[in-house]
Amino acid sequence: MIKTMAWVCNRYVVDIENGLDALALPEDPFILVLNHNQRIEAVAVPTLLMYYRGGRPVHFMADWNFLMMPIVAQLYRKAETIIVTNKSAKPKFLNMFKPLFREERPAFERALDLLRAGASVGIFPEGTINRNPHRLMRGLPGAAGLALRSGVKVIPVGIRFPYLDPAKPISDGAKMSLHVGNPLVPPNELGIADPTRHQITEFHHHIMTELAEVSGKSWDPHANKRRKYVL
Numbered sequence: 001m002i003k004t005m006a007w008v009c010n011r012y013v014v015d016i017e018n019g020l021d022a023l024a025l026p027e028d029p030f031i032l033v034l035n036h037n038q039r040i041e042a043v044a045v046p047t048l049l050m051y052y053r054g055g056r057p058v059h060f061m062a063d064w065n066f067l068m069m070p071i072v073a074q075l076y077r078k079a080e081t082i083i084v085t086n087k088s089a090k091p092k093f094l095n096m097f098k099p100l101f102r103e104e105r106p107a108f109e110r111a112l113d114l115l116r117a118g119a120s121v122g123i124f125p126e127g128t129i130n131r132n133p134h135r136l137m138r139g140l141p142g143a144a145g146l147a148l149r150s151g152v153k154v155i156p157v158g159i160r161f162p163y164l165d166p167a168k169p170i171s172d173g174a175k176m177s178l179h180v181g182n183p184l185v186p187p188n189e190l191g192i193a194d195p196t197r198h199q200i201t202e203f204h205h206h207i208m209t210e211l212a213e214v215s216g217k218s219w220d221p222h223a224n225k226r227r228k229y230v231l
Helices: 002-009 041-052 064-068 070-078 092-100 107-116 142-150 197-215
Strands: 013-017 031-034 059-063 082-084 121-123 154-160 176-180
Touching: 002 041, 002 070, 013 041, 031 041, 031 142, 031 197, 041 059, 041 070, 041 121, 041 154, 041 176, 059 064, 059 107, 064 070, 064 082, 064 092, 082 107, 107 121, 107 142, 121 142, 142 154, 142 197, 154 197, 176 197
Parallel strands: 013 176, 031 121, 031 154, 059 082, 059 121
Antiparallel strands: 154 176
């Protein structure tokens, strides 16, 4: 199943700059952060990574409503995806199924457990799809908090769209290239039990600045946290 899905997903990923050495098995654990531009990324990137890593997944955080798609749901279970149930489904009547996918422990705690056990985690820190081809959203500081508490490095991966008109919003199904950045090491590699808000904010700024660099976008710490794209 993974090989078949990887073959399909490979049609959307035309290039991986800097190779996959930084994401190879000996490098675990790490926290992968990527900009989020279209729906296919949430399936294509985790699938290809799982394939290239010989079946070992990067445990991505993903919205619960993907579990209502049978093939994607099976893939997510194989990849031991960290399911997040914060968002509402569209159409709204599907929210009646949300309790079936809700976990007792918060997604952040489950991700932290995986990192401490030596597994890697993937996060789209913007928190939602951002079709703006030029600017990142302010983003959520979850990756920074995980890195500071666990002492695990963060690897920014920029998703770019070499064949799209930069004057238009990013469309679903657009072919993409992945640009792997340099690892960002938190201040204390042993982890900080209770990092301050200032420490989390400062490292979040560092992460988003580097993510902007590899994604070819700009980032402003005062930008909207979660809003549809604005050209």
